[in-house]
Amino acid sequence: MLREPGHVLSPPIDQVELALARVEQSAEFRSSPRHRALLRHLVAQAMGDNHAALKESVIAVEFFGRPAASFDPRVDTIVRVEARRLRARLSNYYGASGRDSPIRIELPVGSYVPLIAPRQNGQPLQDATRHARDLAERGEHYLRQPLSRETLEQALERFDLALRESPAYAAAFVGIGRAWFNLAAGWYAPPAIASEHAAEALRRALELDPTHAVAQVLLGAIEHQFEHDWPAARRSFERAVALAPQMAFVHSSYGCHLYMRGLFDAAERELQLARSLDPMYINARNHMVNLRIAQRRLDDALAELKALTDLAPDTMSTAGTLGAIAMYRGDAEAAVVHYEKACRDLPDYPGCFVALASAHAMAGRLDQADALRAQTLQRFDEERLSPYLLAIFEVRRGRPEAALDQLERAVRERDPYAVQIPHEPSFDALAADPRWEALAQTLGRGSRKRAVRTK
Numbered sequence: 001m002l003r004e005p006g007h008v009l010s011p012p013i014d015q016v017e018l019a020l021a022r023v024e025q026s027a028e029f030r031s032s033p034r035h036r037a038l039l040r041h042l043v044a045q046a047m048g049d050n051h052a053a054l055k056e057s058v059i060a061v062e063f064f065g066r067p068a069a070s071f072d073p074r075v076d077t078i079v080r081v082e083a084r085r086l087r088a089r090l091s092n093y094y095g096a097s098g099r100d101s102p103i104r105i106e107l108p109v110g111s112y113v114p115l116i117a118p119r120q121n122g123q124p125l126q127d128a129t130r131h132a133r134d135l136a137e138r139g140e141h142y143l144r145q146p147l148s149r150e151t152l153e154q155a156l157e158r159f160d161l162a163l164r165e166s167p168a169y170a171a172a173f174v175g176i177g178r179a180w181f182n183l184a185a186g187w188y189a190p191p192a193i194a195s196e197h198a199a200e201a202l203r204r205a206l207e208l209d210p211t212h213a214v215a216q217v218l219l220g221a222i223e224h225q226f227e228h229d230w231p232a233a234r235r236s237f238e239r240a241v242a243l244a245p246q247m248a249f250v251h252s253s254y255g256c257h258l259y260m261r262g263l264f265d266a267a268e269r270e271l272q273l274a275r276s277l278d279p280m281y282i283n284a285r286n287h288m289v290n291l292r293i294a295q296r297r298l299d300d301a302l303a304e305l306k307a308l309t310d311l312a313p314d315t316m317s318t319a320g321t322l323g324a325i326a327m328y329r330g331d332a333e334a335a336v337v338h339y340e341k342a343c344r345d346l347p348d349y350p351g352c353f354v355a356l357a358s359a360h361a362m363a364g365r366l367d368q369a370d371a372l373r374a375q376t377l378q379r380f381d382e383e384r385l386s387p388y389l390l391a392i393f394e395v396r397r398g399r400p401e402a403a404l405d406q407l408e409r410a411v412r413e414r415d416p417y418a419v420q421i422p423h424e425p426s427f428d429a430l431a432a433d434p435r436w437e438a439l440a441q442t443l444g445r446g447s448r449k450r451a452v453r454t455k
Contacts, residue, residue, distance in 0.1 A: 090106055177201035220233045255271035361396040407427070
């Protein structure tokens with residue numbers, strides 16, 4: 001745990017007990033015995049410095065009575081749901097009955113460790129202290145590092161400390177949202193769980209600052225990729241465009257989700273606009289490569305990728321995309337070379353090794369492909385393996401039923417890649433199966449009509 005000099009310490013236990021009693025007796029909590037009990041349980045563990053008991057699985061067993069042997073947080077969301085409701089109830093309390101309380105007890109987003117601190121010199125809760133701003137800036141630094149579970153958790157820790165210092169600091173909520181989003185998108189944490197934390201943080205940020213375009217964009221991404229609610233996502237993206245029409249990030253992100261949705265012409269307009277605003281913006285160029293692949297314009301994708309490589313050589317993303325294009329063109333040996341490089345560049349990312357196994361399977365080296373897949377499952381936590389990528393492996397392995405099983409799991413478990421299922425060239429051979437149509441309907445799509453072009 002990062003400890004910061006100047007971080008607010010908890011008040012004496014007798015003052016905490018008095019503040020807790022006032023919360024419990026308030027109009028906001030009087031009608032909710034479950035939330036009174038949950039708050040008291042969390043406060044007692046925190047005051048006893050028993051942070052090991054303030055984890056989702058432990059709370060599920062010790063407070064909600066879930067069986068330890070079978071509790072699965074991906075399926076049973078009771079802890080996250082009730083924590084979210086408790087958080088909202090506390091917010092209502094400090095906005096009304098507890099407005100003048102000398103001590104606040106709050107539950108930061110994505111955490112079950114309550115914040116217990118005195119109001120500082122009458123400072124309004126929405127004002128960030130200088131220390132909180134510094135912590136948030138340091139969190140941003142870790143978000144800019146090459147993606148890994150370690151750097152994202154370091155970012156989260158600093159944003160969490162910033163909120164414990166200034167509980168209504170919108171920028172820190174945005175940072176928490178970005179970190180949880182990246183944990184979900186990279187399969188560094190179960191996407192269904194991490195995306196819930198991200199969405200809650202971003203919605204709280206927008207309550208505090210409705211003009212925050214980045215929060216609006218990230219919320220749109222979550223609404224599309226994880227909540228599978230395209231109308232809501234489109235509204236969020238359009239709000240972001242209205243708020244920040246000159247921000248390349250806004251147009252690039254919107255374009256990315258438009259092509260994921262199959263709206264290729266609109267996607268191209270947004271991505272071209274992003275490039276005109278910032279010709280060197282790498283993400284916009286990456287999204288253009290992926291748009292060309294979705295359009296089956298593989299030669300154009302390679303041309304875009306060549307220009308991108310000139311700006312950002314030797315990245316895992318570039319090597320991985322080159323591997324994917326080689327596979328789409330039927331060149332399994334070239335795909336192996338590219339994916340081997342991607343695995344060297346990012347050895348902590350299991351998706352690289354699943355992709356490499358797929359390339360070996362396509363090349364006919366089935367035993368080697370199966371062995372690499374088994375090694376990957378053994379080396380990495382199974383929760384970190386994308387079923388979408390495993391479905392591509394099954395297609396290349398010649399097992400379409402197993403591939404469809406994995407795709408259904410991808411939708412069920414909120415795999416961030418799932419929204420791309422209808423436009424992934426690897427799945428072309430599955431589209432005649434009746435299960436494919438059910439998948440498309442689940443994602444809010446109808447049957448697709450293809451015009452495959454490689455020139």
